[in-house]
Amino acid sequence: xxxxxxxxxxxxxxYYRKPSNGRKGLKPSILTSHSKLGWIDEKVVISSxxxxxxxxxxxxxxxxxxxxxxxDGYLINHKKVYRIMSTAGMLKLENRINRSGSGALVSAVxxxxxxxxxxxxxxxxxxx
Numbered sequence: 433x434x435x436x437x438x439x440x441x442x443x444x445x446x447y448y449r450k451p452s453n454g455r456k457g458l459k460p461s462i463l464t465s466h467s468k469l470g471w472i473d474e475k476v477v478i479s480s481x482x483x484x485x486x487x488x489x490x491x492x493x494x495x496x497x498x499x500x501x502x503x504d505g506y507l508i509n510h511k512k513v514y515r516i517m518s519t520a521g522m523l524k525l526e527n528r529i530n531r532s533g534s535g536a537l538v539s540a541v542x543x544x545x546x547x548x549x550x551x552x553x554x555x556x557x558x559x560x
Contacts, residue, residue, distance in 0.1 A: 460515060467505040478520050480504060493524050
């Protein structure tokens, strides 16, 4: 076999490589550890997240939610909380802080563009 590989001018590692079908790494775990309940399903974690978010003055993202869940006895990290909250549609995406450094420029453009669009609509309506 080595002679065929050398005749084809391939590296042996390329010949024996097996493609990974799909995403890299391990599959996401379905169970989560709890200090009192043992191993529990993701549905229980989702109900706990909804219970925390159900309080009147609590509106938090996945990082703070991780702290709340850890306080309640879950052994869970922020990446898993992010995955669970994103699949359940509970992430706060519209109120995110822009940390790109060009926030003033972006917000100024966002204020001017609708104004210009309205002027075009008014001009078209006036000419008809």
